[in-house]
Amino acid sequence: MTSRKRSGSGSTKRPKEKVVYIYELLCRGEDPSSESPEFWNEFFLLQPNFEALENEIGKLNSDQLQLVKPNLNTLFQRCIEMLDTDHPKRLCNSLQTLCSLFYGIFKKSNAEPTLNILNEIFGHEKMDEWLKLMMQYCNRILLGDVPENARFMCLKLLQVLVTGTDNVNQNALFEHLMMHSMFDAFVRLLSDPSFRTQHGHDIVILLTILVNYRKHEATNPYVVQLSILADELALNGYGQMISQSLIDFCRQYIQSLNNVQSSSWFSSLSNIVGNMFVSDEGCERVQQIKANNGLLLALYEAVHLNRNFITTLAHTQAESSAPPSPSNTLSLAQPVPDLTNAPIIDITQYPTNLLVAVFQYCSIVMQDNKNESSIANLKLCFLILTCISEDQYANSMMHDSNLTFKVMLHRAQMRHRKLNVDRVGKSQPLAATLLDLLVEFIVSHLMKKFPMELYLLCIGVIHRILCYQKRCRVRLNYPWKELWSALIGLLRFLVNQEQTLVKKCNIFHLSLQVVNIFNLFITYGDTFLATTNSYDELYYELNREEKVFTEIHAMVLRYTTMPECEYKDDVIKLLNALVNILAIVKHFQNKIKEWLAEQGLSTPTEEQILDVVRKNYDLTLKLQDSLDQYERYAETPLHTNFFKLMVRDVVNDTRKHIYGYVKEAVSVIPDQEVLLTTSMTSGSAGTTNAATPTTAVPEAKATPAT
Numbered sequence: 001m002t003s004r005k006r007s008g009s010g011s012t013k014r015p016k017e018k019v020v021y022i023y024e025l026l027c028r029g030e031d032p033s034s035e036s037p038e039f040w041n042e043f044f045l046l047q048p049n050f051e052a053l054e055n056e057i058g059k060l061n062s063d064q065l066q067l068v069k070p071n072l073n074t075l076f077q078r079c080i081e082m083l084d085t086d087h088p089k090r091l092c093n094s095l096q097t098l099c100s101l102f103y104g105i106f107k108k109s110n111a112e113p114t115l116n117i118l119n120e121i122f123g124h125e126k127m128d129e130w131l132k133l134m135m136q137y138c139n140r141i142l143l144g145d146v147p148e149n150a151r152f153m154c155l156k157l158l159q160v161l162v163t164g165t166d167n168v169n170q171n172a173l174f175e176h177l178m179m180h181s182m183f184d185a186f187v188r189l190l191s192d193p194s195f196r197t198q199h200g201h202d203i204v205i206l207l208t209i210l211v212n213y214r215k216h217e218a219t220n221p222y223v224v225q226l227s228i229l230a231d232e233l234a235l236n237g238y239g240q241m242i243s244q245s246l247i248d249f250c251r252q253y254i255q256s257l258n259n260v261q262s263s264s265w266f267s268s269l270s271n272i273v274g275n276m277f278v279s280d281e282g283c284e285r286v287q288q289i290k291a292n293n294g295l296l297l298a299l300y301e302a303v304h305l306n307r308n309f310i311t312t313l314a315h316t317q318a319e320s321s322a323p324p325s326p327s328n329t330l331s332l333a334q335p336v337p338d339l340t341n342a343p344i345i346d347i348t349q350y351p352t353n354l355l356v357a358v359f360q361y362c363s364i365v366m367q368d369n370k371n372e373s374s375i376a377n378l379k380l381c382f383l384i385l386t387c388i389s390e391d392q393y394a395n396s397m398m399h400d401s402n403l404t405f406k407v408m409l410h411r412a413q414m415r416h417r418k419l420n421v422d423r424v425g426k427s428q429p430l431a432a433t434l435l436d437l438l439v440e441f442i443v444s445h446l447m448k449k450f451p452m453e454l455y456l457l458c459i460g461v462i463h464r465i466l467c468y469q470k471r472c473r474v475r476l477n478y479p480w481k482e483l484w485s486a487l488i489g490l491l492r493f494l495v496n497q498e499q500t501l502v503k504k505c506n507i508f509h510l511s512l513q514v515v516n517i518f519n520l521f522i523t524y525g526d527t528f529l530a531t532t533n534s535y536d537e538l539y540y541e542l543n544r545e546e547k548v549f550t551e552i553h554a555m556v557l558r559y560t561t562m563p564e565c566e567y568k569d570d571v572i573k574l575l576n577a578l579v580n581i582l583a584i585v586k587h588f589q590n591k592i593k594e595w596l597a598e599q600g601l602s603t604p605t606e607e608q609i610l611d612v613v614r615k616n617y618d619l620t621l622k623l624q625d626s627l628d629q630y631e632r633y634a635e636t637p638l639h640t641n642f643f644k645l646m647v648r649d650v651v652n653d654t655r656k657h658i659y660g661y662v663k664e665a666v667s668v669i670p671d672q673e674v675l676l677t678t679s680m681t682s683g684s685a686g687t688t689n690a691a692t693p694t695t696a697v698p699e700a701k702a703t704p705a706t
Helices: 018-026 039-043 050-059 062-082 088-111 117-122 124-143 148-162 174-179 183-191 193-211 221-228 232-258 262-276 284-291 293-305 307-312 354-365 372-390 392-398 430-444 452-472 480-496 507-528 532-544 546-560 568-577 579-599 606-614 640-663 682-687
Strands: none
Touching: 018 050, 018 062, 039 062, 050 088, 062 088, 062 124, 088 124, 088 148, 088 640, 124 148, 124 174, 124 183, 148 174, 148 193, 148 640, 183 193, 183 221, 183 232, 193 221, 193 232, 193 293, 193 640, 221 293, 232 284, 232 293, 232 307, 232 354, 284 293, 284 372, 284 640, 293 307, 293 372, 293 640, 307 392, 354 372, 354 430, 372 392, 372 452, 372 640, 392 430, 392 452, 430 452, 430 480, 452 507, 480 507, 480 532, 480 546, 507 532, 507 546, 507 568, 507 579, 532 546, 532 579, 532 606, 546 568, 546 579, 579 606
C-alpha cells in the first residue's frame, strides 16, 4: 500500500487570505459585517485580491446573482464612500476593489450577454446616483493632494469603466461618464509636467476612447471639448505622449538594425525586415505596431478635431530639453553598418518634432505588406497625413524654407533597385520629406495583393500638397522627376496588371487621380515649380514614357465599348483627362522626329531632347476644370467601420494591460496586513472575527482515502 501524507501535518499549501475568505462570504449571500460595526473600515486595510474577486463573481449563475445582489451593491457603495477617506491605504484599496468589482462584472456580462448584470446588481436609478458621486470623488483624487499610486489607480478604474465592452457604444456606463465629464481634470494633468510624465499615457488613451462613444449619433461632450481646447500646455503634453511612443518604436527598430553584422548588411536586410514583419499575429514586432494604435488614434482625433493642435506638430519637445533646433532634431547614436552618418532620434538628449516622428514611423510600418494589423495601422497613418495636408497652417509650416529637418526615412530592400546608402538625405522642409515618404510608398507596394485604398489615400495627400502650392504660389525646391517617375511606374503597373486588378478594384479611378496630378503640373506648374527647367523635365518625362500613356489610352478605349463595365463613369473621365498629355506627346514626338531627320541622327541625348522641348512650346492645350480642388476629408460614412474596428482593438489592448497593472498593484503605504496561519477552516466560519484584518484562513483539504 502506498503511504500518503496526512493533510493536517506537513502541508505546504498556502493559507487562504482573509480578504479572499470575505469575498467568498459576500458571494454566498452572507453578511460578514453583521457582528462588527468596524468591519468595513478594517476590510479596506486588507490588500485586495483582484483575481479572487473576479473569479468569485464569475462563478455566479443568474439565481445566485439575485441572492448576492444586496452584498455586491453594498460592496460597491462602501468602496465609493471610502473614496472620501484621508487614509492612503484605505483609499488605494477601495479604488483597487472597485477596479476588480467592475472588471469581474463586465467579464461576467460579456460571457453571458443575455444578462444585464449592471442593472441586475445596481439598478438604473441607484447606479446614476452612486456613479455621480464616484465621478466627483475621482475628480477630487486626480487633482488633489493624494499619493501618486491613488491617482494611478483612479485612472485605471476609469479605464476599466470605458473598456468594459468591446463595442463602446454598448457600454451602459458611458452615459454616466458623459453626464459627469472628467475632461477638465485630464487637461490639468496634461498641463503639469510631473503629472504628465507619470499619467499622460493613461489620460490620452482615456480621452481617445471617450471621444469615440457615439461620436456620429449624438452630442459627445468630450468631442466638443477636445475640438475647442486651446490650452497650449495641455495640447503640447498630449502631443508629447504620442511622439515619445513613436520615437521609442523608431529607436527599437534602428537598434535591431544595428545588430546586423556589417559584413552581411545588404544581404541580410531583407531577411531582417521579413523576420520582423511576418503574418503571425504573435510576432513581437507586429504586436509593437499594434500597440501604437491607441496613441495613433489619439493623434488622428487631435488633428481631425482641433485646429489648435496643428501648432504643436513642429514644437513638441522632450521634457527638460532645450528649444528645438530644426536642423539637428535627430541625433547620432550607435552607427548602423555602412551607414555611419545615420541619425537616431534620442529624446533624452535632444528635442524632437512630432511630424518628424510620424514620418519616420510611417517609413518603418509601410515596409510590412503581409499583416492586416500593420496595414490597418498604416491606413490610420495615411488618414492622419490627409488631415494634416488639408490644414493651411500645417502646410505653411511644412513648406517653410527656414524650418528644415534631417529625417531618416527607412526604405525597403527591393530587387529592382539598390538600397540608398544615404538614408538621411539633406536638411529640407518637411513637405519635401513627406513627398519622399509618399514616393517611397508608391514604388514599394506594386504587388499582386494591391493595396488600392492605401494608394488612393497616398495620391490624395500628394494632390492636397500640390493644391496648397498652387493656391499659395509656394515654390518648393524638390526633385519632381522622382515623383513623376514613381507615378508613371504606378500607371505602368496598372496597365500591365489590368486583367487581374480590374476584377478586384476600380483601377480607372486611381489612374484618373494620377493623370490629374500630371494635368495639375501641366496647367498650373508655372505657379509652383521652382524653375522653368522643371517644365522642360516634365515634358521630357511624358515623352520618354509615351508608351505608358498610349497603352492607358488604348485600355480606356476598349472599356468604353464594353456595356457591362461597372466603372463606365470613371472610364469616360479618364479618357477626357488624357487629352492634354496625349497632345503633348504627339506634338513633341513629331518635333523630335523632324529634328532627328534634319540632323541625320538616330539616337539623341537627353540634353538634345530637352533643347527640342524648350524651342517648341507652340501647342494649344485644353483648359481642364477643378484640377486644384478636392473633396474635403470626412470620417463618415467611408471610414466609419474602420474606426469602429480600430477603437475595438484599442479597447481590447487597454483591457489586457489594465488586468496586469491592477492585479499587481502595490501600495506605496507599508502593508498593514500580516497573514497568520491559523487552524480555522471554512467550516468554523461562525466563530471567526471577520473584522480582524490580520488573519488568514487556510483552505480546507480533505484527507485522501488509503
